[in-house]
Amino acid sequence: MKPYDTVAIVGVGLIGGSIGLAIRKRKLAKKVVGIGHRAASLLAASRCGAVTSTTRDLAQGVAEAQLVIVCTPVDSVAPAILAAAQAMPHGALITDAGSTKQTIVDAVAGRLPAHVRFIGSHPLAGGEQSGPTAARADLFDGRQVVVTPTSDNKPADLREISAFWKALGARVVKMTPEEHDRVVAVTSHLPHLVAAAMAAATPRALLKMTAAGWHDTTRVAAGDVALWIEILRNNRGHVLKGLAEFGKVVDSLTDALERGDDRQLAQVLSEAKRNCDAVRT
Amino acid sequence: MKPYDTVAIVGVGLIGGSIGLAIRKRKLAKKVVGIGHRAASLLAASRCGAVTSTTRDLAQGVAEAQLVIVCTPVDSVAPAILAAAQAMPHGALITDAGSTKQTIVDAVAGRLPAHVRFIGSHPLAGGEQSGPTAARADLFDGRQVVVTPTSDNKPADLREISAFWKALGARVVKMTPEEHDRVVAVTSHLPHLVAAAMAAATPRALLKMTAAGWHDTTRVAAGDVALWIEILRNNRGHVLKGLAEFGKVVDSLTDALERGDDRQLAQVLSEAKRNCDAVRT
Known part of the structure:
Protein backbone atom coordinates (compact mmCIF):
# COMPACT_ATOMS: atom_id res chain seq x y z
CA MET A 1 0.00 0.00 0.00
CA LYS A 2 1.28 3.44 -0.97
CA PRO A 3 1.34 5.62 2.19
CA TYR A 4 -1.23 8.39 2.43
CA ASP A 5 -0.20 11.95 2.93
CA THR A 6 -3.07 12.64 5.36
CA VAL A 7 -5.55 10.32 7.10
CA ALA A 8 -8.30 11.74 9.33
CA ILE A 9 -9.83 9.76 12.18
CA VAL A 10 -13.22 10.94 13.45
CA GLY A 11 -13.61 9.71 17.03
CA VAL A 12 -10.38 8.83 18.82
CA GLY A 13 -11.58 6.18 21.27
CA LEU A 14 -10.31 2.60 21.54
CA ILE A 15 -10.83 1.85 17.84
CA GLY A 16 -9.92 5.25 16.40
CA GLY A 17 -6.92 5.55 18.69
CA SER A 18 -5.72 2.05 17.80
CA ILE A 19 -6.07 2.79 14.08
CA GLY A 20 -3.97 5.92 14.59
CA LEU A 21 -1.29 4.05 16.52
CA ALA A 22 -1.19 1.28 13.89
CA ILE A 23 -0.98 3.78 11.01
CA ARG A 24 1.88 5.61 12.66
CA LYS A 25 3.76 2.48 13.71
CA ARG A 26 3.51 1.08 10.20
CA LYS A 27 4.19 4.47 8.58
CA LEU A 28 1.03 4.35 6.46
CA ALA A 29 0.49 8.13 6.52
CA LYS A 30 2.59 11.22 7.06
CA LYS A 31 -0.14 13.05 8.95
CA VAL A 32 -2.92 11.58 11.10
CA VAL A 33 -5.57 14.12 12.12
CA GLY A 34 -7.65 13.24 15.17
CA ILE A 35 -11.14 14.75 15.20
CA GLY A 36 -13.51 14.66 18.18
CA HIS A 37 -15.85 16.54 20.49
CA ARG A 38 -14.01 16.03 23.75
CA ALA A 39 -10.78 17.93 24.32
CA ALA A 40 -9.64 15.35 26.89
CA SER A 41 -9.87 12.46 24.38
CA LEU A 42 -8.06 14.46 21.71
CA LEU A 43 -5.32 15.31 24.18
CA ALA A 44 -4.99 11.68 25.25
CA ALA A 45 -4.85 10.50 21.63
CA SER A 46 -2.20 13.09 20.90
CA ARG A 47 -0.15 12.19 23.97
CA CYS A 48 -0.09 8.47 23.19
CA GLY A 49 1.03 9.19 19.65
CA ALA A 50 -2.12 8.00 17.90
CA VAL A 51 -2.48 11.26 15.94
CA THR A 52 -0.12 13.99 14.72
CA SER A 53 -2.66 16.81 15.12
CA THR A 54 -6.14 17.26 16.53
CA THR A 55 -9.16 19.45 15.93
CA ARG A 56 -12.76 19.72 17.05
CA ASP A 57 -13.70 21.11 13.64
CA LEU A 58 -14.79 18.22 11.40
CA ALA A 59 -14.65 20.19 8.12
CA GLN A 60 -11.20 21.51 8.87
CA GLY A 61 -9.96 18.10 10.03
CA VAL A 62 -10.92 16.22 6.87
CA ALA A 63 -10.09 19.01 4.39
CA GLU A 64 -6.77 17.47 3.27
CA ALA A 65 -7.44 13.80 4.03
CA GLN A 66 -7.26 11.20 1.25
CA LEU A 67 -8.75 8.70 3.70
CA VAL A 68 -11.25 9.41 6.50
CA ILE A 69 -12.22 6.75 9.05
CA VAL A 70 -15.29 7.42 11.20
CA CYS A 71 -14.92 5.65 14.56
CA THR A 72 -17.74 7.25 16.53
CA PRO A 73 -20.56 5.44 18.35
CA VAL A 74 -22.89 3.77 15.83
CA ASP A 75 -25.68 6.38 15.89
CA SER A 76 -23.22 9.16 15.04
CA VAL A 77 -21.50 7.37 12.14
CA ALA A 78 -23.87 8.27 9.27
CA PRO A 79 -24.23 11.95 10.29
CA ALA A 80 -20.42 12.20 10.58
CA ILE A 81 -19.93 10.59 7.14
CA LEU A 82 -22.42 12.97 5.51
CA ALA A 83 -20.91 16.03 7.20
CA ALA A 84 -17.29 15.01 6.51
CA ALA A 85 -18.03 14.24 2.86
CA GLN A 86 -18.95 17.86 2.19
CA ALA A 87 -15.46 18.99 3.23
CA MET A 88 -13.31 16.15 1.88
CA PRO A 89 -11.04 16.66 -1.13
CA HIS A 90 -11.89 15.31 -4.58
CA GLY A 91 -11.51 11.51 -4.87
CA ALA A 92 -11.10 10.90 -1.14
CA LEU A 93 -12.32 7.66 0.42
CA ILE A 94 -14.36 7.51 3.61
CA THR A 95 -15.05 4.44 5.70
CA ASP A 96 -16.20 3.70 9.24
CA ALA A 97 -15.69 1.18 12.02
CA GLY A 98 -19.30 0.82 13.14
CA SER A 99 -20.48 -2.46 14.70
CA THR A 100 -23.59 -2.48 12.50
CA LYS A 101 -23.71 -1.74 8.78
CA GLN A 102 -27.21 -1.78 7.29
CA THR A 103 -28.59 1.37 8.95
CA ILE A 104 -25.36 3.25 8.22
CA VAL A 105 -25.17 2.22 4.56
CA ASP A 106 -28.88 3.01 4.11
CA ALA A 107 -28.54 6.43 5.73
CA VAL A 108 -25.61 7.35 3.48
CA ALA A 109 -26.87 5.85 0.20
CA GLY A 110 -27.59 8.46 -2.48
CA ARG A 111 -26.73 11.35 -0.16
CA LEU A 112 -22.99 11.68 -0.77
CA PRO A 113 -21.45 14.33 -3.06
CA ALA A 114 -20.10 12.82 -6.29
CA HIS A 115 -16.46 13.61 -5.50
CA VAL A 116 -16.32 11.30 -2.45
CA ARG A 117 -16.47 7.50 -2.15
CA PHE A 118 -17.85 5.63 0.90
CA ILE A 119 -17.40 1.95 1.76
CA GLY A 120 -18.43 0.48 5.10
CA SER A 121 -16.03 -1.40 7.40
CA HIS A 122 -16.24 -3.18 10.73
CA PRO A 123 -13.06 -4.40 12.42
CA LEU A 124 -13.92 -7.38 14.66
CA ALA A 125 -11.66 -6.14 17.41
CA GLY A 126 -12.11 -4.20 20.57
CA GLY A 127 -13.04 -5.23 24.04
CA GLU A 128 -14.82 -4.13 27.17
CA GLN A 129 -12.43 -1.21 27.63
CA SER A 130 -12.90 2.09 25.84
CA GLY A 131 -11.17 5.40 25.23
CA PRO A 132 -7.83 6.33 23.63
CA THR A 133 -5.88 5.24 26.74
CA ALA A 134 -6.92 1.63 25.98
CA ALA A 135 -5.74 1.92 22.34
CA ARG A 136 -3.08 -0.50 21.05
CA ALA A 137 -1.11 -0.47 17.81
CA ASP A 138 -1.57 -4.24 17.48
CA LEU A 139 -5.36 -4.27 18.04
CA PHE A 140 -6.01 -5.39 14.45
CA ASP A 141 -3.17 -7.90 14.14
CA GLY A 142 -4.66 -11.11 12.76
CA ARG A 143 -8.21 -9.83 13.34
CA GLN A 144 -10.94 -9.84 10.74
CA VAL A 145 -12.34 -6.69 9.21
CA VAL A 146 -15.65 -6.98 7.39
CA VAL A 147 -16.04 -4.58 4.48
CA THR A 148 -19.48 -4.07 2.96
CA PRO A 149 -19.27 -2.68 -0.58
CA THR A 150 -22.56 -1.90 -2.31
CA SER A 151 -23.55 -1.35 -5.93
CA ASP A 152 -22.51 2.29 -5.43
CA ASN A 153 -18.88 1.17 -5.04
CA LYS A 154 -16.34 0.63 -7.78
CA PRO A 155 -13.81 -2.24 -7.55
CA ALA A 156 -11.10 0.34 -6.81
CA ASP A 157 -12.89 1.35 -3.57
CA LEU A 158 -12.80 -2.25 -2.32
CA ARG A 159 -9.18 -2.67 -3.37
CA GLU A 160 -8.12 0.50 -1.57
CA ILE A 161 -9.92 -0.13 1.70
CA SER A 162 -8.85 -3.80 1.72
CA ALA A 163 -5.22 -2.79 1.23
CA PHE A 164 -5.53 -0.33 4.11
CA TRP A 165 -6.92 -2.84 6.63
CA LYS A 166 -4.42 -5.48 5.50
CA ALA A 167 -1.61 -2.97 6.03
CA LEU A 168 -2.89 -2.69 9.63
CA GLY A 169 -2.39 -6.47 10.02
CA ALA A 170 -6.02 -7.50 9.57
CA ARG A 171 -7.69 -10.07 7.33
CA VAL A 172 -10.46 -8.67 5.15
CA VAL A 173 -13.82 -10.37 4.60
CA LYS A 174 -16.38 -9.02 2.12
CA MET A 175 -20.09 -9.17 2.98
CA THR A 176 -23.30 -7.33 2.19
CA PRO A 177 -24.44 -4.99 4.98
CA GLU A 178 -27.40 -7.31 5.67
CA GLU A 179 -25.18 -10.40 5.83
CA MET B 1 1.01 -26.01 59.33
CA LYS B 2 3.12 -28.97 60.42
CA PRO B 3 4.02 -31.01 57.32
CA TYR B 4 2.36 -34.38 56.87
CA ASP B 5 4.36 -37.52 56.52
CA THR B 6 2.01 -38.93 53.87
CA VAL B 7 -0.84 -37.38 51.90
CA ALA B 8 -2.88 -39.47 49.46
CA ILE B 9 -4.66 -37.97 46.45
CA VAL B 10 -7.46 -40.03 44.91
CA GLY B 11 -7.84 -38.93 41.31
CA VAL B 12 -4.85 -37.16 39.79
CA GLY B 13 -6.51 -34.91 37.19
CA LEU B 14 -6.25 -31.13 36.99
CA ILE B 15 -7.28 -30.57 40.61
CA GLY B 16 -5.60 -33.60 42.19
CA GLY B 17 -2.43 -33.05 40.16
CA SER B 18 -2.33 -29.37 41.10
CA ILE B 19 -2.80 -30.20 44.79
CA GLY B 20 0.12 -32.63 44.52
CA LEU B 21 2.34 -30.07 42.79
CA ALA B 22 1.45 -27.41 45.38
CA ILE B 23 2.09 -29.80 48.31
CA ARG B 24 5.47 -30.75 46.94
CA LYS B 25 6.50 -27.22 46.00
CA ARG B 26 5.58 -25.97 49.47
CA LYS B 27 7.00 -29.07 51.18
CA LEU B 28 3.76 -29.84 53.01
CA ALA B 29 4.30 -33.63 52.97
CA LYS B 30 7.20 -36.04 52.66
CA LYS B 31 5.24 -38.51 50.55
CA VAL B 32 2.38 -37.84 48.15
CA VAL B 33 0.63 -40.98 46.95
CA GLY B 34 -1.34 -40.68 43.71
CA ILE B 35 -4.25 -43.09 43.40
CA GLY B 36 -6.27 -43.64 40.24
CA HIS B 37 -7.79 -46.07 37.77
CA ARG B 38 -5.90 -45.05 34.67
CA ALA B 39 -2.23 -45.96 34.41
CA ALA B 40 -1.62 -43.14 31.91
CA SER B 41 -2.86 -40.46 34.33
CA LEU B 42 -0.80 -41.91 37.20
CA LEU B 43 2.27 -41.94 34.99
CA ALA B 44 1.67 -38.35 33.88
CA ALA B 45 1.17 -37.22 37.51
CA SER B 46 4.36 -38.99 38.49
CA ARG B 47 6.35 -37.53 35.61
CA CYS B 48 5.31 -33.94 36.31
CA GLY B 49 6.26 -34.36 39.95
CA ALA B 50 2.77 -34.09 41.42
CA VAL B 51 3.16 -37.35 43.38
CA THR B 52 6.04 -39.33 44.82
CA SER B 53 4.43 -42.74 44.26
CA THR B 54 1.33 -44.12 42.56
CA THR B 55 -1.00 -47.06 42.93
CA ARG B 56 -4.26 -48.29 41.48
CA ASP B 57 -5.10 -49.95 44.83
CA LEU B 58 -7.12 -47.50 46.93
CA ALA B 59 -6.75 -49.37 50.24
CA GLN B 60 -3.00 -49.67 49.80
CA GLY B 61 -2.65 -46.05 48.71
CA VAL B 62 -4.38 -44.54 51.75
CA ALA B 63 -3.02 -47.02 54.33
CA GLU B 64 -0.39 -44.63 55.69
CA ALA B 65 -1.96 -41.28 54.84
CA GLN B 66 -2.76 -38.75 57.58
CA LEU B 67 -4.64 -36.74 54.97
CA VAL B 68 -6.60 -38.07 51.98
CA ILE B 69 -8.05 -35.76 49.31
CA VAL B 70 -10.60 -37.24 46.91
CA CYS B 71 -10.45 -35.40 43.58
CA THR B 72 -12.52 -37.70 41.38
CA PRO B 73 -15.55 -36.71 39.30
CA VAL B 74 -18.46 -35.77 41.59
CA ASP B 75 -20.42 -39.05 41.31
CA SER B 76 -17.37 -41.04 42.42
CA VAL B 77 -16.48 -38.89 45.43
CA ALA B 78 -18.75 -40.44 48.10
CA PRO B 79 -17.99 -44.07 47.12
CA ALA B 80 -14.25 -43.25 47.16
CA ILE B 81 -14.53 -41.61 50.60
CA LEU B 82 -16.39 -44.59 52.05
CA ALA B 83 -13.96 -47.10 50.55
CA ALA B 84 -10.85 -45.13 51.52
CA ALA B 85 -12.09 -44.61 55.09
CA GLN B 86 -12.01 -48.37 55.74
CA ALA B 87 -8.28 -48.48 55.02
CA MET B 88 -7.11 -45.18 56.51
CA PRO B 89 -5.06 -45.07 59.71
CA HIS B 90 -6.56 -44.02 63.04
CA GLY B 91 -7.28 -40.28 63.31
CA ALA B 92 -6.72 -39.55 59.62
CA LEU B 93 -8.63 -36.75 57.90
CA ILE B 94 -10.35 -37.14 54.55
CA THR B 95 -11.68 -34.35 52.36
CA ASP B 96 -12.67 -33.93 48.73
CA ALA B 97 -12.63 -31.33 45.96
CA GLY B 98 -16.08 -31.98 44.54
CA SER B 99 -17.98 -29.14 42.85
CA THR B 100 -21.16 -29.99 44.76
CA LYS B 101 -21.39 -30.76 48.46
CA GLN B 102 -24.89 -31.72 49.65
CA THR B 103 -25.19 -35.10 47.93
CA ILE B 104 -21.64 -36.02 48.95
CA VAL B 105 -22.06 -35.03 52.60
CA ASP B 106 -25.43 -36.81 52.73
CA ALA B 107 -24.02 -40.00 51.20
CA VAL B 108 -21.16 -40.10 53.70
CA ALA B 109 -23.07 -39.02 56.85
CA GLY B 110 -23.28 -41.76 59.48
CA ARG B 111 -21.46 -44.28 57.31
CA LEU B 112 -17.84 -43.59 58.23
CA PRO B 113 -15.84 -45.73 60.68
CA ALA B 114 -15.26 -43.93 63.99
CA HIS B 115 -11.48 -43.67 63.53
CA VAL B 116 -11.72 -41.40 60.47
CA ARG B 117 -12.88 -37.77 60.10
CA PHE B 118 -14.46 -36.32 56.93
CA ILE B 119 -14.95 -32.66 56.06
CA GLY B 120 -16.05 -31.48 52.62
CA SER B 121 -14.06 -29.00 50.51
CA HIS B 122 -14.47 -27.30 47.15
CA PRO B 123 -11.60 -25.24 45.72
CA LEU B 124 -13.05 -22.59 43.39
CA ALA B 125 -10.31 -23.13 40.87
CA GLY B 126 -9.93 -25.10 37.70
CA GLY B 127 -10.81 -24.31 34.15
CA GLU B 128 -11.91 -25.83 30.90
CA GLN B 129 -8.79 -27.98 30.68
CA SER B 130 -8.48 -31.29 32.47
CA GLY B 131 -5.97 -34.02 33.29
CA PRO B 132 -2.67 -34.00 35.18
CA THR B 133 -0.81 -32.40 32.25
CA ALA B 134 -2.86 -29.22 32.86
CA ALA B 135 -1.97 -29.20 36.58
CA ARG B 136 -0.21 -26.16 38.06
CA ALA B 137 1.40 -25.66 41.47
CA ASP B 138 -0.13 -22.17 41.70
CA LEU B 139 -3.70 -23.18 40.80
CA PHE B 140 -4.96 -22.32 44.31
CA ASP B 141 -2.95 -19.14 44.82
CA GLY B 142 -5.38 -16.48 46.02
CA ARG B 143 -8.38 -18.67 45.15
CA GLN B 144 -11.22 -19.44 47.51
CA VAL B 145 -11.83 -22.87 48.96
CA VAL B 146 -15.24 -23.52 50.47
CA VAL B 147 -15.20 -25.98 53.38
CA THR B 148 -18.49 -27.43 54.59
CA PRO B 149 -18.21 -28.74 58.15
CA THR B 150 -21.31 -30.40 59.62
CA SER B 151 -22.41 -31.24 63.16
CA ASP B 152 -20.38 -34.45 62.78
CA ASN B 153 -17.16 -32.37 62.71
CA LYS B 154 -15.12 -31.19 65.66
CA PRO B 155 -13.48 -27.72 65.57
CA ALA B 156 -10.12 -29.45 65.12
CA ASP B 157 -11.27 -30.88 61.76
CA LEU B 158 -12.06 -27.41 60.46
CA ARG B 159 -8.79 -26.01 61.81
CA GLU B 160 -6.75 -28.75 60.16
CA ILE B 161 -8.37 -28.59 56.74
CA SER B 162 -8.36 -24.78 56.76
CA ALA B 163 -4.65 -24.74 57.58
CA PHE B 164 -4.01 -27.17 54.72
CA TRP B 165 -5.81 -25.12 52.07
CA LYS B 166 -4.25 -21.90 53.36
CA ALA B 167 -0.83 -23.53 53.11
CA LEU B 168 -1.65 -24.12 49.42
CA GLY B 169 -2.17 -20.35 49.01
CA ALA B 170 -5.97 -20.36 49.14
CA ARG B 171 -8.47 -18.36 51.18
CA VAL B 172 -10.93 -20.50 53.15
CA VAL B 173 -14.66 -19.80 53.37
CA LYS B 174 -16.97 -21.83 55.64
CA MET B 175 -20.48 -22.71 54.45
CA THR B 176 -23.11 -25.35 54.99
CA PRO B 177 -23.30 -27.89 52.14
CA GLU B 178 -26.73 -26.47 51.17
CA GLU B 179 -25.44 -22.88 51.17
Missing part, protein backbone atom coordinates in the same frame (compact mmCIF):
# COMPACT_ATOMS: atom_id res chain seq x y z
CA HIS A 180 -22.77 -8.59 8.16
CA ASP A 181 -25.53 -7.58 10.56
CA ARG A 182 -27.03 -11.08 10.55
CA VAL A 183 -23.65 -12.64 11.36
CA VAL A 184 -22.53 -10.25 14.10
CA ALA A 185 -25.96 -10.48 15.74
CA VAL A 186 -25.00 -14.08 16.60
CA THR A 187 -21.22 -13.82 17.00
CA SER A 188 -21.03 -10.53 18.91
CA HIS A 189 -24.33 -8.88 19.90
CA LEU A 190 -25.97 -12.02 21.28
CA PRO A 191 -22.91 -12.92 23.44
CA HIS A 192 -23.08 -9.41 24.84
CA LEU A 193 -26.73 -9.78 25.86
CA VAL A 194 -26.13 -13.28 27.23
CA ALA A 195 -23.16 -12.10 29.28
CA ALA A 196 -25.16 -9.12 30.52
CA ALA A 197 -28.12 -11.29 31.49
CA MET A 198 -25.81 -13.66 33.39
CA ALA A 199 -24.11 -10.77 35.21
CA ALA A 200 -27.40 -9.01 35.98
CA ALA A 201 -28.96 -12.27 37.22
CA THR A 202 -26.24 -12.68 39.85
CA PRO A 203 -27.22 -11.33 43.28
CA ARG A 204 -24.62 -8.84 44.50
CA ALA A 205 -24.06 -10.78 47.70
CA LEU A 206 -22.71 -13.69 45.64
CA LEU A 207 -20.22 -11.67 43.59
CA LYS A 208 -17.42 -12.33 46.06
CA MET A 209 -17.85 -16.08 45.42
CA THR A 210 -17.36 -15.82 41.66
CA ALA A 211 -14.30 -17.35 40.00
CA ALA A 212 -12.79 -17.59 36.51
CA GLY A 213 -15.86 -19.23 34.96
CA TRP A 214 -18.20 -16.38 35.90
CA HIS A 215 -15.56 -13.77 35.03
CA ASP A 216 -14.96 -15.14 31.53
CA THR A 217 -18.64 -15.65 30.77
CA THR A 218 -19.61 -12.10 31.79
CA ARG A 219 -16.48 -10.19 30.73
CA VAL A 220 -17.93 -8.37 27.72
CA ALA A 221 -20.84 -7.06 29.79
CA ALA A 222 -18.38 -4.59 31.36
CA GLY A 223 -18.47 -2.71 28.05
CA ASP A 224 -19.83 0.83 27.72
CA VAL A 225 -23.62 0.71 28.16
CA ALA A 226 -24.50 3.67 25.93
CA LEU A 227 -22.38 2.34 23.03
CA TRP A 228 -24.03 -1.05 23.28
CA ILE A 229 -27.57 0.29 23.39
CA GLU A 230 -26.88 2.03 20.07
CA ILE A 231 -25.46 -1.16 18.58
CA LEU A 232 -28.36 -3.32 19.75
CA ARG A 233 -30.97 -0.79 18.61
CA ASN A 234 -29.38 -0.67 15.16
CA ASN A 235 -29.47 -4.45 14.80
CA ARG A 236 -32.70 -5.17 16.62
CA GLY A 237 -34.28 -7.59 14.15
CA HIS A 238 -31.33 -9.92 13.83
CA VAL A 239 -30.56 -9.74 17.56
CA LEU A 240 -34.13 -10.69 18.46
CA LYS A 241 -33.92 -13.70 16.13
CA GLY A 242 -30.66 -14.70 17.82
CA LEU A 243 -32.23 -14.33 21.28
CA ALA A 244 -35.10 -16.59 20.19
CA GLU A 245 -32.69 -19.30 18.98
CA PHE A 246 -30.66 -18.97 22.18
CA GLY A 247 -33.85 -19.24 24.24
CA LYS A 248 -34.70 -22.54 22.55
CA VAL A 249 -31.34 -24.00 23.59
CA VAL A 250 -31.77 -22.75 27.17
CA ASP A 251 -35.25 -24.33 27.21
CA SER A 252 -33.86 -27.66 26.04
CA LEU A 253 -31.22 -27.54 28.81
CA THR A 254 -33.90 -26.71 31.38
CA ASP A 255 -36.11 -29.50 30.07
CA ALA A 256 -33.24 -32.00 30.19
CA LEU A 257 -32.40 -31.06 33.79
CA GLU A 258 -36.05 -31.18 34.90
CA ARG A 259 -36.56 -34.63 33.41
CA GLY A 260 -33.12 -35.85 34.49
CA ASP A 261 -32.37 -36.62 30.85
CA ASP A 262 -28.57 -36.88 30.81
CA ARG A 263 -28.54 -37.84 27.14
CA GLN A 264 -30.28 -34.64 26.07
CA LEU A 265 -28.00 -32.63 28.39
CA ALA A 266 -24.95 -34.33 26.89
CA GLN A 267 -26.16 -33.55 23.38
CA VAL A 268 -26.28 -29.80 23.99
CA LEU A 269 -23.07 -29.69 26.04
CA SER A 270 -21.24 -31.73 23.39
CA GLU A 271 -22.41 -29.50 20.56
CA ALA A 272 -21.25 -26.50 22.62
CA LYS A 273 -17.87 -28.07 23.32
CA ARG A 274 -17.40 -28.91 19.64
CA ASN A 275 -17.98 -25.28 18.71
CA CYS A 276 -15.68 -24.01 21.47
CA ASP A 277 -12.94 -26.44 20.48
CA ALA A 278 -13.39 -25.58 16.80
CA VAL A 279 -12.54 -21.90 17.29
CA ARG A 280 -9.42 -22.80 19.26
CA THR A 281 -7.83 -25.12 16.71
CA HIS B 180 -22.44 -23.94 49.06
CA ASP B 181 -24.60 -25.64 46.46
CA ARG B 182 -26.99 -22.69 46.29
CA VAL B 183 -24.11 -20.24 45.75
CA VAL B 184 -22.15 -22.21 43.14
CA ALA B 185 -25.36 -22.91 41.21
CA VAL B 186 -25.35 -19.18 40.38
CA THR B 187 -21.63 -18.38 40.33
CA SER B 188 -20.37 -21.47 38.49
CA HIS B 189 -22.98 -23.94 37.23
CA LEU B 190 -25.30 -21.37 35.66
CA PRO B 191 -22.43 -19.63 33.78
CA HIS B 192 -21.49 -23.05 32.42
CA LEU B 193 -25.00 -23.67 31.07
CA VAL B 194 -25.28 -20.13 29.72
CA ALA B 195 -21.92 -20.42 27.95
CA ALA B 196 -22.91 -23.82 26.57
CA ALA B 197 -26.26 -22.53 25.32
CA MET B 198 -24.53 -19.60 23.60
CA ALA B 199 -21.95 -21.89 21.97
CA ALA B 200 -24.54 -24.47 20.93
CA ALA B 201 -26.83 -21.75 19.52
CA THR B 202 -24.10 -20.58 17.14
CA PRO B 203 -24.36 -22.11 13.65
CA ARG B 204 -21.09 -23.78 12.70
CA ALA B 205 -20.79 -21.71 9.53
CA LEU B 206 -20.49 -18.56 11.67
CA LEU B 207 -17.73 -19.84 13.96
CA LYS B 208 -15.01 -18.40 11.74
CA MET B 209 -16.52 -14.92 12.28
CA THR B 210 -16.31 -15.09 16.08
CA ALA B 211 -13.93 -12.81 17.99
CA ALA B 212 -12.87 -12.19 21.59
CA GLY B 213 -16.40 -11.50 22.85
CA TRP B 214 -17.77 -14.86 21.73
CA HIS B 215 -14.61 -16.65 22.86
CA ASP B 216 -14.72 -15.21 26.39
CA THR B 217 -18.44 -15.75 26.81
CA THR B 218 -18.32 -19.40 25.76
CA ARG B 219 -14.88 -20.39 27.09
CA VAL B 220 -16.03 -22.58 30.00
CA ALA B 221 -18.27 -24.62 27.70
CA ALA B 222 -15.10 -26.29 26.39
CA GLY B 223 -14.97 -28.18 29.70
CA ASP B 224 -15.32 -31.94 29.97
CA VAL B 225 -18.94 -32.87 29.18
CA ALA B 226 -19.15 -35.98 31.39
CA LEU B 227 -17.75 -34.17 34.43
CA TRP B 228 -20.25 -31.36 34.00
CA ILE B 229 -23.24 -33.62 33.60
CA GLU B 230 -22.41 -35.14 36.99
CA ILE B 231 -22.05 -31.69 38.56
CA LEU B 232 -25.32 -30.41 37.11
CA ARG B 233 -27.22 -33.57 38.05
CA ASN B 234 -25.96 -33.29 41.63
CA ASN B 235 -27.12 -29.67 41.91
CA ARG B 236 -30.26 -29.87 39.82
CA GLY B 237 -32.64 -28.02 42.12
CA HIS B 238 -30.49 -24.95 42.66
CA VAL B 239 -29.39 -24.86 39.01
CA LEU B 240 -33.00 -24.94 37.79
CA LYS B 241 -33.83 -22.02 40.09
CA GLY B 242 -30.84 -20.13 38.68
CA LEU B 243 -31.93 -20.88 35.10
CA ALA B 244 -35.40 -19.51 35.89
CA GLU B 245 -33.95 -16.26 37.27
CA PHE B 246 -31.63 -15.98 34.28
CA GLY B 247 -34.57 -16.58 31.94
CA LYS B 248 -36.45 -13.67 33.52
CA VAL B 249 -33.55 -11.32 32.75
CA VAL B 250 -33.31 -12.58 29.16
CA ASP B 251 -37.07 -12.04 28.81
CA SER B 252 -36.75 -8.46 30.04
CA LEU B 253 -33.97 -7.79 27.52
CA THR B 254 -36.07 -9.30 24.73
CA ASP B 255 -39.06 -7.25 25.83
CA ALA B 256 -36.99 -4.05 25.93
CA LEU B 257 -35.62 -4.67 22.43
CA GLU B 258 -39.04 -5.54 21.00
CA ARG B 259 -40.63 -2.40 22.42
CA GLY B 260 -37.57 -0.26 21.61
CA ASP B 261 -37.37 0.66 25.30
CA ASP B 262 -33.82 1.94 25.66
CA ARG B 263 -34.35 2.81 29.30
CA GLN B 264 -35.24 -0.75 30.25
CA LEU B 265 -32.32 -2.03 28.17
CA ALA B 266 -29.98 0.42 29.91
CA GLN B 267 -31.24 -0.69 33.30
CA VAL B 268 -30.26 -4.34 32.73
CA LEU B 269 -26.98 -3.54 30.97
CA SER B 270 -26.02 -1.10 33.74
CA GLU B 271 -26.78 -3.60 36.49
CA ALA B 272 -24.66 -6.14 34.57
CA LYS B 273 -21.80 -3.68 34.15
CA ARG B 274 -21.91 -2.77 37.85
CA ASN B 275 -21.55 -6.45 38.77
CA CYS B 276 -18.75 -7.01 36.24
CA ASP B 277 -16.88 -3.94 37.44
CA ALA B 278 -17.39 -4.93 41.09
CA VAL B 279 -15.54 -8.25 40.72
CA ARG B 280 -12.61 -6.49 39.03
CA THR B 281 -11.95 -3.89 41.70
